[in-house]
Each structure stands twice: as structure tokens, then as C-alpha cells.
Amino acid sequence: MRDSRIRVERIAGAVGAEIGGVDLAGPLDDGTIAEIRAALLAHGVVFFHEQRFDAAQHKALARRFGPIFVHPNFKGSGADPEVVVIRREPGDASIVGEEWHADTTMCAAPPMGAILYGEEVPPFGGDTLFASQGAAYEALSPGMQRLIGGLRAVHSDRRVAGPASGMNARRATKVREDAAWQETTSLHPVVRTHPETGRRMLFVNHSYTIGLEGMTEAESRPLLGFLLEHGHRPEFTCRFRWRPGSVAFWDNRAVKHLALHDAGPYRRVMRRVQIVGEAPV
Secondary structure, three states: OOOOOOEEEEOOOOOOEEEEOOOOOOOOOHHHHHHHHHHHHHHOEEEEOOOOOOHHHHHHHHHOOOOEEOOOOOOOOOOOOOOEEEEEOOOOOOOOOOOOEOOOOOOOOOOOEEEEEEEEOOOOOOOEEEEEHHHHHHOOOHHHHHHHOOOEEEEEOOOOOOOOOHHHOOOOOOOOOOOOOOOOEEEEEOEEEOOOOOOEEEOOOOOOEEEEOOOOHHHHHHHHHHHHHHOOOHHHEEEEOOOOOOEEEEEOOOEEEEEOOOOOOOOEEEEEEEEOOOOOO
């Protein structure tokens, strides 16, 4: 791009780009923020390397894109509710995010996006995969697009919070388990329209979507199961290999993601700040 403040290089056909030429810890002018946002909207997720910033700078960066979203359940490692530290220790049986998901979609207004920073990154493993839900929707047949166009899905946090029993006994997301926890549910369209680009995209995910409105979970399962699996076909995805100081910034409205649990004997520590979104339409 002529006169661009940043360098943008695509890393896959459907989703993902790396951005260079910017120090996220430094003072960023409005033009640079606008270019980062444009790249995010164009590619669904953008990546940065060789960054160094603390939690306060992390939050300041997130606020350039919107107010900070506070997760209603997640227990962070510190006292700051605006920051979530995600740890993977050697020997952990499960990790945060090892199902294909969009973040916190049981909320009436799920986060617009998240900025994830690699504090301690293993020498191998622990990659993150992303899948374009716009590409997934566009690959559906016209008949399937018509069928699902008016449907709404039930999103719940029962699989990722609450007592560790039944279906969530081995859940990957380590959140609330106290007696005061109450299930949160919301209805969202199966196909949402992106509020900034106007692109239509699937909006269902394994971690939170439990059924279709007006149907039992058993009745929902065949169609919902197809859509969930279709949404991360390989041609819709990219894979990101982390380095110390790497950053991933994803549009939670436009992509699903998954963390790989293959780091062997190594620790993995990530810091995340989410950004407030809007009710899907």
C-alpha cells in the first residue's frame, strides 16, 4: 500500500496476515491504528513479532480499538479483571481453548476481538489455528445458505464453567467452579452480518453453541454438527507459530480459533485482553 505506515503480508489464502514495521508498545498515531484495523477486517486475524509490552501497555493498546471487555467467569492469575493470563504447565491434561471456538459467545454482546501476547513460549508446539467464518459461509451451497439464513442458535457457558462433572469434566477452559455460578445463555443468529464489512459469516462454535432455537439438542445435532465441522475445513484456516514476544489480534466476529496441546515438557504463558463487541445481527 502506497504511503502505508505498516507492512502487511498474507500467510494463507482465506485468513491471516503478519504485520511488520510497527512497535505496539510505542505511541501509535491514528493513521497507524486505522491501518491495523483495516488489516484486521481484511484478514480476520493479524500477527506481530518481536514485541515487548507490559499489562498496562497491553490494555492501552486494546483501548485504541474499543473499551475493554471483562470476562464474566474467567479467573485470571492476578487482581486485574481486564487481563487474563493463560498458563499451560507440563503435565496438564487439558488446556484453554483446545476446541474450535469464538470467545465468550454465551454473552448477549460477545467480544469484538482479543489481543493475545506470548510471554513465555515453548520452543515447539502450542501453535494457534484460525478459521475464516466468512469463507466457510460462502462455501456453502445456496440451498444451505437459505436453510440456515433465518435460524438462531443457543449459546451457553455450561461446557466451560460450573461444576466439573458430566460433559465438562475434562473441559479445556479453566473458569469458575464455585457454587454461585449460574449458566449464561444467549440466542444468536447462525449467520451473522459483520457490522463493519457487511460480510455474512457462520457464527456457531464447539465450546458454546449447544443447539438451535425451537429444537431439542438431539434434533439440532445433525445440522449443527455439520456446520461446526464445515467451519474449520483446512482451506479456511491458517496456523500461527508463536515466538517470544509474538502477538495475535483476532476479530472474534469473523474467525474461530483453536490452541494445540502439543508443547510436551514446556510451559506456555499467554496474556490476553479482550475488546467490547456488539450483539450479533
